Amino acid sequence: MSTAAATHYVSSDAIQRYTFHERVMHWLNALAYTYCLATGLAFYTPHLFWLAVMLGGAPTSRFWHPILGIGFFIAMIWMHVVWRSDMEITETDKRFLSNVEDYATNRDDRVPPQEKYNGGQKLYYWLMYYGTFLLLFSGLFLWFPEYISFSLAWVRHLMIVLHEVAALITIGGFIVHVYMSVFLVPGSTDAMIHGSVSRAWARTHHRLWYIRVTGGDPVGKE
Amino acid sequence: MSNGTLEIKAISGHAGPVAGRDTSRDYDVCKLIDVTTCIGCKACEVACLEWNGYPFRETVFDNTYQTMPDLAWNYYNLIRFNEHVAEDGTFSWLMRKDGCMHCADPGCLLACPADGAIVQYANGIVDFNQDNCIGCQYCVTGCPFNIPKFNHETKKVHKCTLCSDRVGAGLEPACIKACPTGCLHFGSKDDMKDLADKRVKQLHEHTSHKSAGVYDPPGVGGTHVIYVLHDIDHPQYYGGLPKDPRVPLLVRIWKGPLKWLGNFAIAAGVIAAATHFVRYGPKKVEEPKKEEVV
Ligand code: SF4
Ligand code: SF4
Numbered sequence: 001m002s003t004a005a006a007t008h009y010v011s012s013d014a015i016q017r018y019t020f021h022e023r024v025m026h027w028l029n030a031l032a033y034t035y036c037l038a039t040g041l042a043f044y045t046p047h048l049f050w051l052a053v054m055l056g057g058a059p060t061s062r063f064w065h066p067i068l069g070i071g072f073f074i075a076m077i078w079m080h081v082v083w084r085s086d087m088e089i090t091e092t093d094k095r096f097l098s099n100v101e102d103y104a105t106n107r108d109d110r111v112p113p114q115e116k117y118n119g120g121q122k123l124y125y126w127l128m129y130y131g132t133f134l135l136l137f138s139g140l141f142l143w144f145p146e147y148i149s150f151s152l153a154w155v156r157h158l159m160i161v162l163h164e165v166a167a168l169i170t171i172g173g174f175i176v177h178v179y180m181s182v183f184l185v186p187g188s189t190d191a192m193i194h195g196s197v198s199r200a201w202a203r204t205h206h207r208l209w210y211i212r213v214t215g216g217d218p219v220g221k222e
Numbered sequence: 223m224s225n226g227t228l229e230i231k232a233i234s235g236h237a238g239p240v241a242g243r244d245t246s247r248d249y250d251v252c253k254l255i256d257v258t259t260c261i262g263c264k265a266c267e268v269a270c271l272e273w274n275g276y277p278f279r280e281t282v283f284d285n286t287y288q289t290m291p292d293l294a295w296n297y298y299n300l301i302r303f304n305e306h307v308a309e310d311g312t313f314s315w316l317m318r319k320d321g322c323m324h325c326a327d328p329g330c331l332l333a334c335p336a337d338g339a340i341v342q343y344a345n346g347i348v349d350f351n352q353d354n355c356i357g358c359q360y361c362v363t364g365c366p367f368n369i370p371k372f373n374h375e376t377k378k379v380h381k382c383t384l385c386s387d388r389v390g391a392g393l394e395p396a397c398i399k400a401c402p403t404g405c406l407h408f409g410s411k412d413d414m415k416d417l418a419d420k421r422v423k424q425l426h427e428h429t430s431h432k433s434a435g436v437y438d439p440p441g442v443g444g445t446h447v448i449y450v451l452h453d454i455d456h457p458q459y460y461g462g463l464p465k466d467p468r469v470p471l472l473v474r475i476w477k478g479p480l481k482w483l484g485n486f487a488i489a490a491g492v493i494a495a496a497t498h499f500v501r502y503g504p505k506k507v508e509e510p511k512k513e514e515v516v
Contacts, residue, residue: 043335043358045481046237058336058356059377106502145359150368150462157472160363164476168484172491179495185505204508 014196015213017116025078026192032072033128036135037174039065040167066143069136076132083125086116092208093119113207120180127173134166228390232342234334242344249410250346251389253398254418255319256450257460258425258434259405262287262301262317269400270299273385293320295373298382299397302461318449318460319397319406322369322382324348326443329469330381332477333364346411346446349386352378366442366467384446414448421450441468 018026039061042052052061095112096103096119102110103120117125141148141159148156181188185205191197202210231242267289271278276296281289287303304316328348331340339354340361350361350370357377361370370379385395394408407417418436425434435454438444449463457463 043356045485046235046335046337049235049237049335049337052356062356062358063377104498104502106505108505108508142358142360142363145362146372153363153368153470154472156363157470157476160360161472161476161480164480164484168487171488175488175491175495179499183495183499183504187507198507200507200509205505 013199015199015202015210016195017191017197017202018195020195022082023192023195025075025082029072029075029079032068032075033170033174035068036065036072037171044164044167066139069139073132073136076129080129087122087125089119089122090115093122096120097123108204114205114209116206116209118206124173124177128170131166131170131173135163135170138163138166228347228386229344230341231344232328232331233338234331234340235337237337245344249412251384251446252346252409252411252414253324253384253395253447254407254409254414254450255447256405256407256418256421257316257318258421258431258450258452259403260301260317260319261403261405262303262315263402264289264301265400265402266319266397266406267297267299267301269396270382271297273388273396274298287315287317293369293371293381295371295378295380297371298322298380304459304461306459316460318463320461322348322384322447323367323442324382324384324446326445327469329364329366329442329473330361330370331364332469333360333473335360343386345389347384347386347389348446349383350379350381352376352380355379364469364473366464366469411444411446418448418450425450425452437463439464439467441466
């Protein structure tokens with residue numbers, strides 16, 4: 001239960017950050033993306049071809065890559081339905097993003113208070129959201145190249161480049177996402193697994209959300 | 223069958239150097255197709271099926287002399303047919319034996335991500351090895367001649383092998399053997415170029431085909447299958463033979479600069495994250511004083 005997660009913190013009274021539904025959704029999304037990433041990297045460079053071999057052989061990887069890609073797309077749409085309203089970029093986020101240097105150098109006391117998701121998280125969300133469309137759209141051309149007439153071969157050439165560029169952009173976001181949630185902000189991964197964070201965590205990283213869900217800022221009051 | 227004489231000089235999707243890189247045998251092989259003497263008998267189509275052990279396919283009649291609309295995974299060799307009316311109103315039937323050109327600079331091999339699915343031998347033959355093929359069809363996208371064809375059942379791609387199995391054993395390709403008119407020739411590239419030039423000269427001197435010429439497109443580094451055409455200025459009349467085929471620029475960018483840029487960006491991203499962690503460490507949770515907790 002969530003108490004296991006909360007034992008890391010002084011305050012044992014946990015706040016729920018992600019519902020069970022959100023967590024399942026996130027991890028299905030993550031699984032599909034990671035599979036496509038690993039197999040995609042194998043097709044991307046001969047130096048990583050062993051990834052496909054490890055995942056059951058390259059023909060198998062090639063067979064499942066587009067299918068899991070569709071799965072990723074569906075999971076992303078699901079996520080969009082659930083999270084879209086949380087992810088709208090607001091004035092608060094713009095203020096966060098203009099002070100992002102302070103956040104990046106851990107001078108957190110100078111960072112303006114944030115909602116449930118900060119501006120950076122929201123940017124990552126939109127990057128993945130639009131990236132998914134680009135990947136699916138270009139990927140369909142890679143999946144069924146024979147149905148593009150040879151006189152339109154330039155479309156295939158363009159799509160193969162687009163697919164790779166879109167993948168690289170999402171990989172950039174993914175590296176930052178994994179780094180931040182696993183290493184930079186302790187408690188994030190626990191939250192996505194068990195669903196809850198400590199009050200102190202919520203107050204530190206997402207104070208506006210903390211105030212909203214606790215009905216005030218009891219800790220902050222003098 | 224012996225592939226002993228077929229030293230490999232280029233391998234698709236291969237990390238690291240290839241033993242036979244930049245080598246060339248004393249004689250690069252070449253097939254010469256003189257379309258001016260092709261009568262469209264399709265003996266070569268039959269010989270190809272027989273040698274490769276494929277069953278005969280149903281033909282598709284579309285009011286032309288062509289066996290079917292396009293090459294297929296088990297049909298490497300197709301006589302393309304075109305009823306051509308020239309500007310002066312003269313009428314001709316153009317026949318061209320279509321199939322893999324065995325490019326010196328093969329776009330299929332460049333595009334292929336699977337180690338060893340496509341190899342280029344030192345004698346110039348470009349060969350697909352279905353055991354290593356992963357069925358991604360990147361080769362279809364990389365080929366400027368629209369040659370490789372996908373087998374949906376086995377998820378492997380096939381194309382003309384230039385009878386590498388026969389050539390490796392010192393024989394000529396099956397289609398050459400079957401051709402009754404002497405339209406097909408096989409030998410070293412130099413010899414075939416000579417022969418082609420002689421034939422073109424003959425056409426210039428003794429026929430009305432004043433724009434006859436040899437098709438050996440430099441955009442793909444030359445090919446190991448070359449044509450003599452009556453009209454070298456309009457190869458597209460011959461069932462869509464491209465005028466200036468090249469490995470697509472975007473495919474080159476994709477396999478060249480974009481790859482290096484991407485590799486660099488991914489590596490830089492991971493190193494930057496690790497460096498950031500070492501420099502700034504994890505974010506700390508600001509612990510409220512005990513008595514403040516409500
Ligand atoms: S014609 Fe196409 S399949 Fe044949 S070697 Fe050239 S690029 Fe490859
Ligand atoms: S489909 Fe073509 S590009 Fe893909 S692995 Fe097979 S031979 Fe290589």
